Amino acid sequence: MPDAPLTPPSCDDLDPDTAAFYRQVLEILDDTGVSFLVGGAYAFACCTGIERQTKDLDLFLRRADYERAARALRAAGYRTDMAYPHWLAKVYAGKESKEFIDLIFNSGNGVTEVDDDWFRHAGEVPLLGRRVKVSPVEEMLWSKAFIMERERYDGADVAHLLRARAGDIDWHRLLDRFGAHWRVLFSHLVLFGFIYPDERNLMPGWVMRRLSDRLRLEEETPAPQDKVCEGTLLSRQQYLSDVEEQGYQDGRVVPHGNMSEEEIALWTEAIPERRSTP
Structure with a gap:
């Protein structure tokens, strides 16, 4: 945990219903015994003191804990959606609600998997009347x-x-x-x-x-001859021409990376300009 004190994030701009939704999800996960970390804009504010409005709450958890968390949330009446199986799920405040929380267990490029070290080095702050753990600064930088x-x-x-x-x-x-x-x-x-x-x-x-x-x-050493493009680890879109047209291997794909061809296809399809029209 950082030596310098973390700054508790402000929730003053939250709509009361949104705050209640966030608070109940945190309570459900705690009661279910699912370990999670607060990340995103709230964790960034804790570390830097820089606050900004955000459209949702990011919670980081181990992939192995997702199904248990999702069952508990659905039992409480919330809707869950596994948006991208390799890294992200969502929980919605209601069937028609646009309010949601991101449940994150990796990064879109498959590099920064949530593991025990995220929790071992986490900080702790008050948030919405609860004590919560926040992502370590090293993992925030990494992702x-x-x-x-x-x-x-x-x-x-x-x-x-x-x-x-x-x-x-x-x-x-x-x-x-x-x-x-x-x-x-x-x-x-x-x-x-x-x-x-x-x-x-x-x-x-x-x-x-x-x-x-x-x-x-x-x-001072010879360059590898594998013709791999690792730019795809930085941007899912801007290096697609290299792997689709120029014959480069995708640095995200096993054995170079951690993702499967199917996971990459789903993640690529989600690029706004590439979404299929009905």
Whole structure:
């Protein structure tokens, strides 16, 4: 858990009915014994103090716990929907309601699976009259760093998290989380020094040197010949021409990534411009 205190997020802008819905879902999951973490805008506010309006509540849980959670929620009268089996489900306040909560157990690219470490390093804050655990800053950075879509880029969130929490981050653990995707982390750390030139020293020197050494070592070794495009881990749309027309292997697909062809097809079909018209 971070050494610096977390800032409890404000719920002042929530409609009373929405707040009641959120509160009851949290209570149901607690009573059912399903471990969950609050993420998204609420967790971001806890770590940075930056609050923004959000259309829903993001809860992170293990994939193995989803069915138990869904049964309990349906028994309470809520509607659940497994939107994308590899990473996201939703629970709606009612049959016709547009109010929903996201139940998240991975990322859209299949990289950031919710596992025990998410819970082991979680913080805790009051929310809607309850004590809840919130996503660790390392996992927030890990998941946000890959979001580089045309319509959404989370680089500013990454920079704000780094500025607010640099002294609390377990950098060894963060490096382990990124693993073979260390270039994605390095790119954000380098960009941080551009965004906040007066605070670039917040990025630990040993981390920058370690990643610089990795880059230098790569330059001294032959490049792989697999013709893989890992841009699909950053954007589900912008690199489709590479895998569909240019003959590149999709970096999301086993054995390069963690997703199946079927999961990718479903996720690709959900791109607004690609949805089939009735």
